[in-house]
Amino acid sequence: MGGAASVVRGVDLSGGRVVAVEGKRKRRAIEYRSAEANSAAPCAAALPIHLAFIRRLTAPLPSIEKARRVLPSLLDIELPFPLESCSHALLHVARTQQGDVEALATAARTDDIAAHLDRLQQAGINPLVLEHEAVALWRQSVEENPLSRQQRRLLICLGEDRTGLMVGSGHGLDTATGLRQSASEILQAQTGGAQRLALWWRTQRERAGAAAWHIAWCGPGADKPDLRQDFGALLLGESEYKSITHRDPATLLARGLANGLLSGDSLQGNLRQGALAHPAAEAQTRRAARSRLWTLAAAALLLIAVNLAWLHLLSRERNRWQQRLATEAETVAGTDRLPRGQEMLAAQRALESQAAGWTAFNRARNPGAEQLLAQILRVAKPYGLTFQNLVIRPSSFLLNGTAEDWNDGERLASAFTGDGWQTKLDRSDAGADERVHFSLKGEK
Amino acid sequence: MNARPFAWLPTAFAASLAVVAVALSIHTLRVTPERIAQIERRKGDWRTLRTAAQRLATDRAALAEQTQNGPAANLADWMRSQRAAWTAEVQEKERERITENWSLQRMQVTIPNVNLVDLGTTLDALAVQTPPWRVAELSISAVESGAGRGRISLLLEGLVATKPSAP
Numbered sequence: 343m344g345g346a347a348s349v350v351r352g353v354d355l356s357g358g359r360v361v362a363v364e365g366k367r368k369r370r371a372i373e374y375r376s377a378e379a380n381s382a383a384p385c386a387a388a389l390p391i392h393l394a395f396i397r398r399l400t401a402p403l404p405s406i407e408k409a410r411r412v413l414p415s416l417l418d419i420e421l422p423f424p425l426e427s428c429s430h431a432l433l434h435v436a437r438t439q440q441g442d443v444e445a446l447a448t449a450a451r452t453d454d455i456a457a458h459l460d461r462l463q464q465a466g467i468n469p470l471v472l473e474h475e476a477v478a479l480w481r482q483s484v485e486e487n488p489l490s491r492q493q494r495r496l497l498i499c500l501g502e503d504r505t506g507l508m509v510g511s512g513h514g515l516d517t518a519t520g521l522r523q524s525a526s527e528i529l530q531a532q533t534g535g536a537q538r539l540a541l542w543w544r545t546q547r548e549r550a551g552a553a554a555w556h557i558a559w560c561g562p563g564a565d566k567p568d569l570r571q572d573f574g575a576l577l578l579g580e581s582e583y584k585s586i587t588h589r590d591p592a593t594l595l596a597r598g599l600a601n602g603l604l605s606g607d608s609l610q611g612n613l614r615q616g617a618l619a620h621p622a623a624e625a626q627t628r629r630a631a632r633s634r635l636w637t638l639a640a641a642a643l644l645l646i647a648v649n650l651a652w653l654h655l656l657s658r659e660r661n662r663w664q665q666r667l668a669t670e671a672e673t674v675a676g677t678d679r680l681p682r683g684q685e686m687l688a689a690q691r692a693l694e695s696q697a698a699g700w701t702a703f704n705r706a707r708n709p710g711a712e713q714l715l716a717q718i719l720r721v722a723k724p725y726g727l728t729f730q731n732l733v734i735r736p737s738s739f740l741l742n743g744t745a746e747d748w749n750d751g752e753r754l755a756s757a758f759t760g761d762g763w764q765t766k767l768d769r770s771d772a773g774a775d776e777r778v779h780f781s782l783k784g785e786k
Numbered sequence: 787m788n789a790r791p792f793a794w795l796p797t798a799f800a801a802s803l804a805v806v807a808v809a810l811s812i813h814t815l816r817v818t819p820e821r822i823a824q825i826e827r828r829k830g831d832w833r834t835l836r837t838a839a840q841r842l843a844t845d846r847a848a849l850a851e852q853t854q855n856g857p858a859a860n861l862a863d864w865m866r867s868q869r870a871a872w873t874a875e876v877q878e879k880e881r882e883r884i885t886e887n888w889s890l891q892r893m894q895v896t897i898p899n900v901n902l903v904d905l906g907t908t909l910d911a912l913a914v915q916t917p918p919w920r921v922a923e924l925s926i927s928a929v930e931s932g933a934g935r936g937r938i939s940l941l942l943e944g945l946v947a948t949k950p951s952a953p
Contacts, residue, residue: 632796635796635797635800636796636800638800638803638804639796639799639800639803639804641804641807642800642803642804642806642807643803643807645807645808645810645811646803646806646807646810649807649810649811649813649814650810652814652818653814653817656817656818656821656822656825657821659825660821660824660825660828663825663828663829663832664828666828666832667828667831667832667835670832670835670836670839671835673835673839673842674835674838674839674842685831686831686834686835689835689838693838693842696842696884696885698882699882699883699884699885699889699890700842700845700884702882702884702890703845703848703849703884703890703945704845706890706920706922706943706945707848707852710909710913710920710921710922710943711921711922711923711924712906712909712910712913712920712921712924715906715909715921715924716906719906728928728933729926729928730927730928731925731926731927731928732924732925732926733923733924733925734921734923734924734925734926735922735923735924736921736922
């Protein structure tokens with residue numbers, strides 16, 4: 343319904359006559375055409391300006407959520423009747439450049455709403471949405487004749503049985519006032535009604551300062567140039583203003599209502615609330631609440647699923663590495679009976695117990711002392727050295743011998759020093775055998 | 787009488803799910819660092835063991851290659867048969883276990899008087915055997931009987947079968 347429907351109706355009761363327009367969305371535009379009063383398409387109707395209240399409110403708070411809680415209290419102060427006896431709506435709640443929160447508040451007494459609904463139902467109309475007439479008129483007025491942000495507009499609605507004035511700018515509707523009299527009746531009576539409207543208009547002009555104004559006409563009476571001229575003279579005096587008349591002005595309100603229902607905007611401003619709510623709107627509210635619940639439940643389920651999947655992934659990854667660790671530990675330890683959680687310890691113990699054996703084995707794979715012996719003998723032979731004692735290990739040696747020349751022992755030592763050996767040579771003077779006795783120690 | 791007595795059920799259900807989801811998320815956030823640390827520890831341990839296992843596999847392969855023809859020859863028997871003229875004294879000094887089946891045997895060989903050329907050929911012959919007898923220590927002392935001879939003490943290492951454990 344409402345924003346979800348593709349064909350809707352806007353319905354106005356004008357002088358006891360039903361004015362109905364069907365709105366149908368075609369791509370981005372809306373196509374309007376006259377409709378039957380009792381069509382099956384969902385419809386929106388308006389509460390006349392003189393039965394309702396409208397005011398722009400400002401809450402000096404930076405948070406929109408907090409402002410939404412405060413604004414009804416501000417509205418209550420402005421209302422000439424208790425808020426509890428009303429239906430109200432807050433529209434276009436937004437932060438201002440000054441950092442406050444501003445909203446357009448509409449309200450009407452529940453009794454007035456009920457009486458108007460009775461009148462509509464007597465005409466065979468049961469509207470899904472009942473919104474403030476000024477809101478619907480202003481919506482359609484700026485849609486069909488857009489305003490710049492600084493430009494101000496006075497929208498005058500000349501109805502069959504009522505008259506409404508609305509002011510606003512490109513920022514939106516500011517306020518509205520209306521009388522339960524047609525423009526012709528006001529002109530004929532020349533009484534307090536005309537003075538009240540003139541006073542209201544003067545107040546709006548003074549409040550707006552030097553802003554540029556223009557006048558827009560709508561309503562069934564806007565089609566009558568004489569009526570426009572006389573009423574303009576009564577209200578505006580001799581001041582000259584640029585003026586436009588909306589096309590098909592008699593159905594502007596119905597078009598605005600249909601537009602609001604199609605876009606869903608009018609649902610926010612629906613004054614048909616609580617016990618007066620349309621069964622379909624109530625069902626829609628329930629559906630929306632249910633939808634929110636299911637969305638919450640679905641989000642929670644998704645979050646649970648993501649959490650469980652992540653925990654499962656972690657668990658699986660931990661088990662996978664545990665399994666790989668156990669397999670490797672079994673290979674190292676040479677057994678498949680390792681206690682869970684003790685694999686690393688058991689494997690390390692196994693490695694430690696085998697370490698000495700494998701170290702010995704690897705040492706035994708290196709060349710033995712026989713190669714060093716062969717090297718020593720090969721080096722010693724040209725110098726005619728003789729040895730009394732040799733103790734040779736693969737990484738050390740100790741030689742005691744004799745040489746013919748003082749330097750022969752040193753020559754033997756130098757043959758090893760270039761090969762990573764640390765050598766120490768001790769020599770003593772030639773003895774009775776006329777040979778130099780030496781001792782050579784080497785270590786790698 | 788309320789037409790929908792259990793209208794609160796969907797709300798309660800959704801709220802319960804939301805509570806469970808939040809609680810589970812908190813639990814997940816709390817346990818995740820610990821579980822990731824556990825996984826990283828296991829990865830680290832696995833890498834350590836993997837390196838050790840690869841080294842062990844290399845060592846085992848080398849051992850298998852060296853022992854493919856069985857254990858080293860009995861040194862005393864070999865000496866008696868190949869160097870009958872020598873009066874060599876052969877004694878086992880120690881035996882170091884490498885694996886369940888293989889040990890490294892260290893033999894002390896003492897030869898009172900031997901030609902050093904013969905010693906060289908003997909040691910070469912022992913070294914080319916599979917598995918070889920390797921000289922871990924060699925001590926030569928000159929003897930009075932002449933040049934080119936000496937008293938030899940050898941410490942030889944060879945791979946032999948591990949002695950079965952006592953029952």
